[in-house]
Amino acid sequence: MDKQKFYLTTTLPYVNAELHIGHALEFVQSDTIVRYFRNKLGKENVFFNVGTDEHGQKIFNKAQEEGLELKPFVDKYAQRVMDFCKLFNVEYDNFYRTSDPKHHELAQVFWNKCNENGDIYKKQYSGQYCVGCERYLTDKELVDGKCPDHHTVPELKTEENYFFRLSKYRDPLLKWLEEEKAFVKPAYKMDELKKFISEMEDISISRLRENLPWGIEVPNDPTQMMYVWFDALTNYAIAVGYGTDEERFRQWWGPVQTCGPDNLRFQGAIWQGMLASAGLPQSEKLLVHGMVLGVDGTKMSKLVGNIVSPFEQEQKYGAETVRFYLLTGIPTYDDAAYKEDDLVNEYNSRLANNFGNLLNRVIHLANAKEVEMNNEVAVEGEFKATVDTYVNEINRLYEDYEIYLAGEKIDQLADYGNKYITTEEPWSKEKPEAQKILNNLSYLLKHVIAGYSPILPISCAKALEALEKREKLILFPKLEA
RNA sequence: CGCGGGGUAGAGCAGUGGCAGCUCGUCAGGCUCAUAACCUGAAAGUCGUUGGUUCGAGUCCAACCCCCGCAACCA
Numbered sequence: 001m002d003k004q005k006f007y008l009t010t011t012l013p014y015v016n017a018e019l020h021i022g023h024a025l026e027f028v029q030s031d032t033i034v035r036y037f038r039n040k041l042g043k044e045n046v047f048f049n050v051g052t053d054e055h056g057q058k059i060f061n062k063a064q065e066e067g068l069e070l071k072p073f074v075d076k077y078a079q080r081v082m083d084f085c086k087l088f089n090v091e092y093d094n095f096y097r098t099s100d101p102k103h104h105e106l107a108q109v110f111w112n113k114c115n116e117n118g119d120i121y122k123k124q125y126s127g128q129y130c131v132g133c134e135r136y137l138t139d140k141e142l143v144d145g146k147c148p149d150h151h152t153v154p155e156l157k158t159e160e161n162y163f164f165r166l167s168k169y170r171d172p173l174l175k176w177l178e179e180e181k182a183f184v185k186p187a188y189k190m191d192e193l194k195k196f197i198s199e200m201e202d203i204s205i206s207r208l209r210e211n212l213p214w215g216i217e218v219p220n221d222p223t224q225m226m227y228v229w230f231d232a233l234t235n236y237a238i239a240v241g242y243g244t245d246e247e248r249f250r251q252w253w254g255p256v257q258t259c260g261p262d263n264l265r266f267q268g269a270i271w272q273g274m275l276a277s278a279g280l281p282q283s284e285k286l287l288v289h290g291m292v293l294g295v296d297g298t299k300m301s302k303l304v305g306n307i308v309s310p311f312e313q314e315q316k317y318g319a320e321t322v323r324f325y326l327l328t329g330i331p332t333y334d335d336a337a338y339k340e341d342d343l344v345n346e347y348n349s350r351l352a353n354n355f356g357n358l359l360n361r362v363i364h365l366a367n368a369k370e371v372e373m374n375n376e377v378a379v380e381g382e383f384k385a386t387v388d389t390y391v392n393e394i395n396r397l398y399e400d401y402e403i404y405l406a407g408e409k410i411d412q413l414a415d416y417g418n419k420y421i422t423t424e425e426p427w428s429k430e431k432p433e434a435q436k437i438l439n440n441l442s443y444l445l446k447h448v449i450a451g452y453s454p455i456l457p458i459s460c461a462k463a464l465e466a467l468e469k470r471e472k473l474i475l476f477p478k479l480e481a
Numbered sequence: 482c483g484c485g486g487g488g489u490a491g492a493g494c495a496g497u498g499g500c501a502g503c504u505c506g507u508c509a510g511g512c513u514c515a516u517a518a519c520c521u522g523a524a525a526g527u528c529g530u531u532g533g534u535u536c537g538a539g540u541c542c543a544a545c546c547c548c549c550g551c552a553a554c555c556a
Contacts, residue, residue, distance in 0.1 A: 011556065022556040058554075192485050192551085260556025261485090291550060299550070331494080335486080335550060342493075345505055353518055361515040368514075408504085418519055427514040474516055 006037040007252045007284075009049035009236050011259040011267065012096065015077035016062045019084050020300065021326075021338055022260060022292045024310035028323050029289055029332065029403060030258045031090040035454035036398045047252055049239040050085065051096025052078045055215040056228030057207075070214050074099050084310065088319045089457055096235050103235065106243040107226065108219045110234040110278055115219070119165040119277040125204055128154035162206040162218060164230065169273040173197045176272075176282055184286045185401060186333040189264060196269040203270065205230040233271045237280060254284040256401075261291055261335075287401055291335040292326075308338050317479070320456050321347050327455050328407030344479045350407075351459075355414045355448055356476035358421070359463060362441045363472050365426055371435035373442035374468060383420075383440045387413065387447055394451045403455070410451035417444045442467060 010030045013023050027050065034048040054074040063073035078097055085092060097103070114120050174197055177183060177190070184190050206224040207215070215225040234242075236255055241248035259267045268286050275282055293299055294306030301307070313322045325343040328350070330336045366373050379387075390413040397406035426437040445467055453460035459475055466473050 013556075014554090017555075020555075024556090026556050188486070195484070258556085262551065263556065264551085289556070291556075293549075297549075300555090302554095329493090334494095336493085339492090342505085345492095348516095349505065352516060357516055357518050359515095361519080363515095365514050411504085421514080422512075422520045425512090425514085472515095476516080478516060478518085 004041060004045050005047070005252050006034075006041055006045060006256070007047045007049070007240055007254065008034050008037075008256045008258070009239065011257070011263050012051045012053040012098065012232055012235060013081060014053045014056070014058070015074055015081070016058045019081060019310060021308040021310050021313070022300075024084070024088065024313075024322070025289055025292055025326050025330070026258050026260060027085065027090045028088060028326050029287075031088075031092075032323075032327055032403055032454045033256070033258075033287075033398070033401055035091070035457060039450075039454070046093075047240060048091070048093045049096055049236070049255075050081075050090065050092040051094070051235060051239075052081050052098065053228070053232040053235075054078065054097060054099040055226075055231055057212055060212060060214040071099070087314055088310070088323060091457075094239055096239050098232050098235060103231075103238060104216045106238045107216050107231045107234045109243040110237070110274075111226065111230070112219055113279070114164065114274065114277040117277055117279065119168065120162055120205070121165065122160055123163045123202075123204075124158055125161050126156060126158040128156060159208055161204045161208075162221075162224060163202045164205045164274070165202050165277070166200045166270065166273045167202050169276045170197055170200050172276055173269070173272055173282075180282070182285075183282075184264075184268060184288060186288065189261075189268075189288050193264055193268045196265050197272075200269055200273065229266060229270065230274070233266065233274060236271070236283075237275070237278075242280075254281060256285040256287065257283050258287045258289065261288055264288055285401075288333065290331060290333055292330065293335055293337045295337055295339050297337045317343065317347075320459050321351075321479075324351065324456060327403050328411075330404070332402060332404040347476070348478050350411045350414075351476040352478045354411060354418060355452070355463075356474070358414055358417045358441075358448075359445055359467065359475065360472055361421060362438055362445060363466060363470050365434070366438045366442075367470055367472070369426070369431055369434045369438070371431060371438050373435075373439050373470070374446070375439050376443060378436070378439050379443045380436065380440055384443065386416070387444050390416070391447050391451070394447075398454070406451070407455060410448055413444065413451065414448045417441055417448070420444075 008030055010026050013019060030048070030050070034046055038046045052074070059074065060070065063070050066073060068076070074097075082095060084090070085095075098107075111120070174194060177194060177197070181190070184193055205227045206218050207227055209217075209223050209225050212225050215228060216231045218224040218226055236257065237249070237253070238244075240252035240255075257267050264286075267283075272282050291299065292308070294304065294308070296306060298304065298306070310322065321343070325346055329342055329346040330338070362373075390409060394406050394409045394413070397409060421437070421441060424437045426434040429437065446464070449460045449463045449467070462473070463475055465471075466475070
């Protein structure tokens, strides 16, 4: 990847249901990383892709359930995702929809490329087909040899599908990973990924059109449709010009991809195999965030009733607060329970008491003492060195995509400010001395604001304005527990 | 024996061989510029269990117990 260009893409959510808090985590983490790099490299050097995965059997079924035609159905859910982004200030550069005719065309280009390289072939496939489900069931899905949903014995059916020669890329990908030891984050996922890759078999990548009319047609074979995963994954390349603008593609390619733990196999193994087949360089990085668990520490599920809705959370606490908790209250790469009590504590302690309160102390005192602030040249050397050490560490953590740890460090910087102001007592000092102390603190605050700004873009813009205009405000009113 | 992660103060976590740490919460004191905020100090842990290696083990080895995720809608 061109060092000046930074390309990040989320996994496209599958639009057969409302977004849940886990999607919110991925979007908000991605947005934060992107915002950091926009600040660092300039807006024009960063590209952020999000979107929706809109094909496949499940969407076909769900649309029928809701009594909607396919297009209005996917439009409705895609709109919900866009609404979500707006609500949570997820500022994407491109919203990719796989139902877009342009995508259809270019996914076929990708298919053809793999085909030209000899990696696609036709094969008989036999399996247990459930008429009720209209799909093949795996042995593990069967309960007493019957479909768990329809309680019928599936029929043994054979169909001819296209297969992708994924097995061919086992060794090349393993070899690649030997050199790209930091490809996956967190590092402990690497063993799991290598295992997936070493066990890769050729996969079926098409379905009979008569079974699944909703999707992308296989090139030169109108009886077959692409399997949804094959079609959807190509978006990451197409989004930056694959098949349309080689120069643009070359400039941007090498994405940082974010995904959930259940997607490691697809993004880390299958997609990398597809890239290799199409003769493209591998992805740059795969960030696998943790699973957001229910308040009881177990997986969220409709049956248990511990589902958390990002829309409800936003209603209750506001977007910035929810962002703050998802980013700094939940470890970036570990599974963690979503606890509203923790959200409130985290917000009160770090934003209201530590950062917000310090901001007001400084503005209030500066006004009372009528002193100058925001003069970087006049910041005392030793104080500046201490702040800069924090700042360097914060930037290093962001660059290593460690949002949670960066948030912790920023909190420590604000904490240092509170200790400093208490020790120095500018309120009891004469004007020249008070000015020195408060100017030092304005320097510290600017860096706290800069540090938090990828996480809290709106609040930080307000905080900066308040500091510059010396207007006292309650940016973070305390929340009731 | 399907695969992976984890069990350390009330909660959440750090800590890969050398006197058990951090944040929140709790308690006491201080300060009073500030959003009843801030600062200082204290209490609180048989580091999942058992056994082993070692002068020394949260840290290494073995066995076992328990929790979570993936495999199967879903990030």
